[in-house]
Amino acid sequence: MSTCATLHLQTQVASIVEVLAKAAITEISQVINEGTALLRLEIARGKSENDALKTKLVRIESELQAAWAGGKRGAGTRESGVEVCSVGVRLSDETPRAERSRCEEEPSLTMDRVFGKEWVSRWRGGELTAVKEEDSSLQPVCKEEATEPAEDRLNLFPVKAEWFAVDSYPQRGLTIGKQSGLGCDAEGPSTEGLEEQRSSPPAMEGIEERQTPPTPPEVTHRYFLRGVVRSAAADWLQWRVFFHGCELSTSPPTDPFLPKHMIYGKSENDALKTKLVRIESELQAAWAGGKRGAGTRESGVEVCSVGVRLRDETPRAERSRCEEEPSLTIDRVFGKEWVSRWRGGELTAVKEEDSPLQPVCKEEATEPAEDRLNLFPVKVESFAEDSYPQRGLTIGKQSGLGSDAGEGPSTEGLEEQRSSPPAMEGIEERQTPPTPPEQAYAVKLKTRPSTLLLQTDMSGRRVLVFPSAAELGPALARLVAARADRACRSDRGRFSVGVSGGSLVAMLSKELTALPDLDCSRWLVGFCDERVVPFGDPESTYGLYKDQLLSKINIPESGVLTIDPTLPVQECAEDYACKLRENFPGEEIPVFDLLLLGMGPDGHTCSLFPDHPLLEETQKTVAPISDSPKPPPQRVTLTLPVVNAARCVAFVSTGGSKATVLKRVLEGGEGPVLPAARVVPSQGELLWLLDEPAAASLSLKVEKLAPGAHI
Numbered sequence: 001m002s003t004c005a006t007l008h009l010q011t012q013v014a015s016i017v018e019v020l021a022k023a024a025i026t027e028i029s030q031v032i033n034e035g036t037a038l039l040r041l042e043i044a045r046g047k048s049e050n051d052a053l054k055t056k057l058v059r060i061e062s063e064l065q066a067a068w069a070g071g072k073r074g075a076g077t078r079e080s081g082v083e084v085c086s087v088g089v090r091l092s093d094e095t096p097r098a099e100r101s102r103c104e105e106e107p108s109l110t111m112d113r114v115f116g117k118e119w120v121s122r123w124r125g126g127e128l129t130a131v132k133e134e135d136s137s138l139q140p141v142c143k144e145e146a147t148e149p150a151e152d153r154l155n156l157f158p159v160k161a162e163w164f165a166v167d168s169y170p171q172r173g174l175t176i177g178k179q180s181g182l183g184c185d186a187e188g189p190s191t192e193g194l195e196e197q198r199s200s201p202p203a204m205e206g207i208e209e210r211q212t213p214p215t216p217p218e219v220t221h222r223y224f225l226r227g228v229v230r231s232a233a234a235d236w237l238q239w240r241v242f243f244h245g246c247e248l249s250t251s252p253p254t255d256p257f258l259p260k261h262m263i264y265g266k267s268e269n270d271a272l273k274t275k276l277v278r279i280e281s282e283l284q285a286a287w288a289g290g291k292r293g294a295g296t297r298e299s300g301v302e303v304c305s306v307g308v309r310l311r312d313e314t315p316r317a318e319r320s321r322c323e324e325e326p327s328l329t330i331d332r333v334f335g336k337e338w339v340s341r342w343r344g345g346e347l348t349a350v351k352e353e354d355s356p357l358q359p360v361c362k363e364e365a366t367e368p369a370e371d372r373l374n375l376f377p378v379k380v381e382s383f384a385e386d387s388y389p390q391r392g393l394t395i396g397k398q399s400g401l402g403s404d405a406g407e408g409p410s411t412e413g414l415e416e417q418r419s420s421p422p423a424m425e426g427i428e429e430r431q432t433p434p435t436p437p438e439q440a441y442a443v444k445l446k447t448r449p450s451t452l453l454l455q456t457d458m459s460g461r462r463v464l465v466f467p468s469a470a471e472l473g474p475a476l477a478r479l480v481a482a483r484a485d486r487a488c489r490s491d492r493g494r495f496s497v498g499v500s501g502g503s504l505v506a507m508l509s510k511e512l513t514a515l516p517d518l519d520c521s522r523w524l525v526g527f528c529d530e531r532v533v534p535f536g537d538p539e540s541t542y543g544l545y546k547d548q549l550l551s552k553i554n555i556p557e558s559g560v561l562t563i564d565p566t567l568p569v570q571e572c573a574e575d576y577a578c579k580l581r582e583n584f585p586g587e588e589i590p591v592f593d594l595l596l597l598g599m600g601p602d603g604h605t606c607s608l609f610p611d612h613p614l615l616e617e618t619q620k621t622v623a624p625i626s627d628s629p630k631p632p633p634q635r636v637t638l639t640l641p642v643v644n645a646a647r648c649v650a651f652v653s654t655g656g657s658k659a660t661v662l663k664r665v666l667e668g669g670e671g672p673v674l675p676a677a678r679v680v681p682s683q684g685e686l687l688w689l690l691d692e693p694a695a696a697s698l699s700l701k702v703e704k705l706a707p708g709a710h711i
């Protein structure tokens with residue numbers, strides 16, 4: 001080609017390229033402008049969302065603040081002016097000066113174990129000074145006077161401080177609470193020197209404080225346009241155009257022209273969202289976990305000073321959770337430790353100091369309101385067998401619950417009360433004197449707002465009497481079905497029940513199979529004891545249940561834990577214990593939801609017989625016995641540690657032949673404690689279902705259920 005033609009061609013190509021370049025640049029700048037406009041819109045939206053998030057955060061946090069400040073409604077006494085809160089003591093206007101200074105002096109430490117979470121809080125002078133959750137160390141908390149305008153404040157009160165190891169900090173959310181991030185080391189917050197930290201927020205070594213927002217990653221200023229530009233005018237034409245010195249990153253455009261803080265706004269936005277989610281879940285957890293006021297109205301669960309109380313609007317799921325997981329609240333106030341257990345919103349047991357947990361059951365209040373004393377978990381001494389007559393109940397006024405002037409609840413005098421039963425003014429004593437230990441005896445307390453009937457047999461025991469076995473049977477079946485429903489709805493998702501032999505087999509089988517729609521698909525049935533005989537032997541408890549019950553309900557084969565009767569009795573017990581371990585994973589002692597026990601005329605239960613060494617077994621969960629006084633001689637049996645670990649133990653005993661032994665088991669008497677009287681669940685409920693002939697000799701207070709009533 002001649003030079004002239006070449007030049008001409010080059011000119012043409014140059015002019016074409018120039019035209020295209022201009023078109024491309026126009027196109028690109030239009031795209032950038034649109035993109036920028038979109039980004040600006042996005043940022044503006046993000047900013048407004050930011051602001052909304054901050055506003056919501058401040059509100060949520062103030063709600064949490066209120067919750068914390070609100071503590072749990074006290075079970076304290078009006079007179080003392082000191083109200084015990086869930087997380088400490090709070091002073092009211094009428095708190096006497098002496099009391100106020102005492103509160104200032106003695107930090108109250110409250111440890112709440114509610115729904116498996118341990119919340120420890122320390123208060124001084126009515127102010128929350130430190131909190132901790134689970135095994136993190138106590139987080140000091142000081143509430144700085146807010147200096148920033150409200151909408152900019154990130155947090156104002158003690159929330160569970162998330163501690164970031166230094167290397168993880170930049171990737172994770174915000175440090176919660178500048179105030180609560182007080183001094184931390186690699187293991188998390190230290191608590192020594194809390195006092196000086198109250199003066200000023202200490203350096204958070206290891207965690208950079210957020211003086212200024214972290215700068216966003218450098219945005220590359222080099223713009224390389226790499227890509228395929230589809231020219232609007234010429235769809236058919238695809239050009240690959242490279243402009244040196246002008247490269248646009250191929251990642252989503254980070255507009256270089258936007259002010260930095262607007263880009264930062266997005267990451268802050270995300271961080272705020274993260275924090276908000278956490279705070280809200282904290283709030284939910286706190287409410288559900290039993291911190292009054294820290295929850296949401298929806299959860300409907302309000303924590304009282306010693307536990308959780310259900311409200312009408314408490315959602316069913318929350319209600320069952322409260323019923324399922326007894327909340328145990330340990331309040332250390334004025335140097336005293338009050339432990340209270342609540343289940344289903346009702347106070348089921350209290351104890352003070354190192355005395356064992358005392359059961360509490362509530363009768364409907366009968367006295368007129370004005371002459372009732374205050375509701376307060378009373379200190380009830382548990383009586384050792386030999387000391388019982390010498391020690392009285394420390395109840396009501398004597399234990400300083402109705403406090404005297406200004407001194408607040410006093411505990412002096414408790415000691416001398418041990419010497420002689422205190423005068424129980426305003427408290428009706430039982431008509432007949434209570435009888436010696438491991439007895440259930442009840443002293444009627446006049447308290448507000450209800451009459452607490454205290455039984456001191458150290459278990460949440462109830463004695464229910466039915467006119468006859470015919471009425472008892474259906475109530476038993478309803479009890480089993482109700483406990484099964486509750487257990488299946490719990491996070492265990494199944495119902496574990498232990499059944500006994502004897503007359504229980506026929507009653508239970510008849511009544512359970514009479515229930516409509518009984519769903520046993522998630523049941524696990526074990527045997528409280530079993531005879532080591534072939535399953536076809538009429539003495540085999542499993543054999544009887546298989547014929548009368550198990551073959552008639554929808555329980556899977558894997559849902560029945562049987563022994564291997566072909567093994568020698570020792571190995572048989574070990575094999576059965578192994579099956580329990582497999583079916584109660586992680587539980588050193590298997591915890592059954594319900595154990596159904598019978599009691600022999602000699603006071604035996606399971607295959608635990610009077611004066612037998614097996615009564616002292618504390619290590620094994622299943623023990624062999626070869627000398628059973630009740631034939632057949634070879635059996636395996638659950639031991640007392642397993643029986644007493646159950647969430648609920650229900651004895652069923654009917655017939656006049658049991659009357660004498662029942663009186664001894666339930667009301668005590670001469671001689672060693674019988675096996676059935678040794679069933680005192682440590683955490684669970686204890687129910688005795690009797691018919692009137694069996695209860696004929698009892699003088700203790702019993703419950704009589706109306707026909708069809710639920711237990």
Ligand SMILES: O=C(O)[C@H](O)[C@@H](O)[C@H](O)[C@H](O)COP(=O)(O)O
Pocket residue numbers: 500501502503504529530541597598599600601604605606607630
């Ligand atoms: O297999 C067993 O023998 C039982 O488990 C046993 O502990 C039974 O429950 C009592 O002996 C009461 O039996 P009655 O209810 O028949 O009196």
